[in-house]
Amino acid sequence: MIGEGSRRRDPAAEAGEVTLAVSQHIICEVVFVLEGQGYSRTDICGALTRFAAIKGITVQDSGPVLTALVLYRGLNVDFADALLHSIASYRGGRLWTFNKNHFRRMGEG
Secondary structure: OOOOOOOOOOHHHHOOOOOEEEOHHHHHHHHHHHHHOOOOHHHHHHHHHHHHOOOOEEEOOHHHHHHHHHHHHHHOOOHHHHHHHHHHHHHOOOOOOOOHHHHHHOOOO
């Protein structure tokens, strides 16, 4: 399981005594790194969903990020594409892309 051997933890953040802000770009990078280490989409999504739920963690655009994790896990699309789609949907905008195959799976185009 992801995080079982984690060496660095912040007890103050886990207790909600401090808040750590995590940008959506960091989430993208974490997904990329974990994919490269061979973790499954299910494991990645589960770990990041649990991470985002920690009391002292604030994920930028958490709604779109969590929606993107669901799309990434279920539709075989890149996480970054799922995040772009989710942000556009949350903000009521349109998405323009050259990667039409992934976005068709999410109901675009």
